[in-house]
Amino acid sequence: MRGSQSDDIDVAEVFRTEMPYVARVLRYFGVPDPDLADVCQEVFVVVHRKLGEFEHRSAIRTWLFRISQRTASDYRKRAHVRREVPEAEPQRGLVDDGDAAAERAALRRRLVELLDQLDEEKRTVFVLFEIEELDMKEVADIVGCPLQTAYSRLHAARRLLKEALATSERGVA
């Protein structure tokens, strides 16, 4: 993966190219749009603080996701205390890019709604594997659990999502 090869990575460029991916992963981790800028910034503050610890054993994105995961986790704890329900999000895409963007945003909200039913451990594994398409070893590394545990979380997440989907379909019918 690009970004992992160099011992001469330009920090600014890393921020620039990786920010969209950090934003995406945070969204699917459950950070609502109104708080996304703040949480993104926290991620990059930590990134900056820990630059010196980055050892190139993993791709830089993997490293960023690890920080993102922890930051999102902290956020969720705070958000839980601060308010029961995160603010409602706007119904349309943020940028008026036309129907495609609105459609993408609608599908995202639907997936986030389903993911909200998972606990944090399962959600993290599911998002990193299914959306960010990391290798399971990287996923296990990020969440800091044995590989087998990561697998069982993934399978549990899948099972629960199937159930959640079935329930919501029944609800609609």
Add this chain to the structure above:
Amino acid sequence: MSQNPGRWSDASSDAPAELGVLLRNAKHDVPSQRELAALGIVVPASVGAGTAATAAKAKLGASAAKGGVAASVSKVTAVTVLTVVVGASLYAAYSGDEPQRGDPPARDLALPRETVAIPPVVTVPVTPATLDVQEPSTEAREVPSAAASASLAKPSAELPLLQQARRALGRDPGQALSLVRRHEREFPRGKYVQEREVIRIEALRRLGQGDEANRRSEDFKRRFPGSAHESTVDREGP
């Protein structure tokens, strides 16, 4: 080594159909620069130009782990300044390539859009005091703001050029495209060829040249299989 199970976003997986759709959407759901801006997430910032060069020179190095560079990096103490600093360094990089040689700090301030919002409640679990800040080599602080643009522009004008192109995407995709072409001429074997192509494809889409964009996108996937940008270039046109 580890064997991954099939992913649910694969059309051939046994995922429930709706989840397959949602996951395939999510794979393409990398926010564009415009969307990031709308969310208030903008990397280039205008504050803290005085320390810009610190970040501009900061490199992630193998040696970093050993403490040398680490010290100079973490020397940037004020936590809230950090992100901003990086933004400023980006700006420095960017301005290094500007045709008009204005006064960089002044231009900086003229771009309020680019300011990164500092969260009102910075609950970052970090305090400057806890940073492992050894007194660094002087490197970290010796650089006054004026040196910022020079120090970055020298090693490579490549990045600034692309940053300029990227910024132009939203307001003037035609200009973005011509900057991309210039990059192609000046840095045919540059470090950021993938980024260039991503910008080109986005610019073409915005200019309504969907066919050309798709052709370029296919080309991109052939040239850079497995690229992190794949899903970005893959986004279907309007």
